Amino acid sequence: MSDAPEKKKDVKVHVLRCRSDSCRALLPFEETDEGLLLGNMIEIATREGDAAFFPCPRCGGRNLVEEVVHEGKKRTRVTGFVAS
Secondary structure: OOOOOOOOOOOOEEEEOOOOOOOOOOEEEEEOOOOOEEEOHHHHEEOOOOOEEEEEOOOOEEEEEEEEEEEOEEEEEEEEEEOO
């Protein structure tokens, strides 16, 4: 048995892009390959009714987000896009 600490999974992080296929503007957030945002970003999302979203500064569309539980932790995931 080894005394070496358990190796963590390699997590690749990318800058979040607008989910509109015709826009793809950079948004000021980071996401993993699994589509999870770094940090608890649901708290700063814009809300309208039941919808939580990050507006795109270029196209004005809404990048919809929801809170999910991943590996026992609350995380934020982008789930879709709605044009303005």
